[in-house]
Amino acid sequence: MKKEKKIRMTIFIILAALALLAVFLGKSVEQWADDPQGNYSIKEKEVVEKAHSMDKQKIYNLSSQPDDNLQSINGKKDSRLTLEFTGYEENVAAFSWLVGADWERFKEELAVYLEKKNLDVTMVRLHPDSQQIIDDYLRYLYLDVDYQTEYSDTLLIKTVCDTYTDELRFSFEVQYGS
Numbered sequence: 001m002k003k004e005k006k007i008r009m010t011i012f013i014i015l016a017a018l019a020l021l022a023v024f025l026g027k028s029v030e031q032w033a034d035d036p037q038g039n040y041s042i043k044e045k046e047v048v049e050k051a052h053s054m055d056k057q058k059i060y061n062l063s064s065q066p067d068d069n070l071q072s073i074n075g076k077k078d079s080r081l082t083l084e085f086t087g088y089e090e091n092v093a094a095f096s097w098l099v100g101a102d103w104e105r106f107k108e109e110l111a112v113y114l115e116k117k118n119l120d121v122t123m124v125r126l127h128p129d130s131q132q133i134i135d136d137y138l139r140y141l142y143l144d145v146d147y148q149t150e151y152s153d154t155l156l157i158k159t160v161c162d163t164y165t166d167e168l169r170f171s172f173e174v175q176y177g178s
Contacts, residue, residue, distance in 0.1 A: 088126050138163075141158075
């Protein structure tokens with residue numbers, strides 16, 4: 001009985017080693033399939049492709065940092081970015097909670113946030129159905145910015161809008177995936 005278990009274990013180990021070897025050899029063949037002389041470099045190809053778009057890792061690197069949304073505290077409210085907004089004027093009733101000085105501050109703080117993240121953006125799209133009302137003091141607003149990623153031509157940004165002592169505050173974060 002013990003001898004039979006040893007034989008089974010030995011066969012299992014041999015099969016596992018063969019499977020790993022097959023996977024390794026399969027990847028090696030794929031890497032050199034484009035150039036049989038071995039002059040082709042996979043890393044060079046990846047660098048060229050990533051220069052033209054933002055991949056998942058770069059989007060992940062945009063994750064929120066504690067100082068991203070501190071425009072008022074640091075005193076920086078001006079941005080070199082000029083943003084064009086669509087969707088707000090067409091749906092003013094849906095954004096009735098975001099008017100006047102709050103709307104102007106929202107635009108300024110979003111521009112400063114995008115500049116901090118080194119995202120050269122010109123077009124921002126607001127959708128009236130992209131709001132989540134949590135309660136009377138908190139809501140989420142999702143918006144699209146024109147920035148090419150690996151998966152699409154837009155980048156999704158989540159805005160947390162909360163009211164504190166009768167003042168509307170905003171914080172932004174880049175969303176991942178669709």
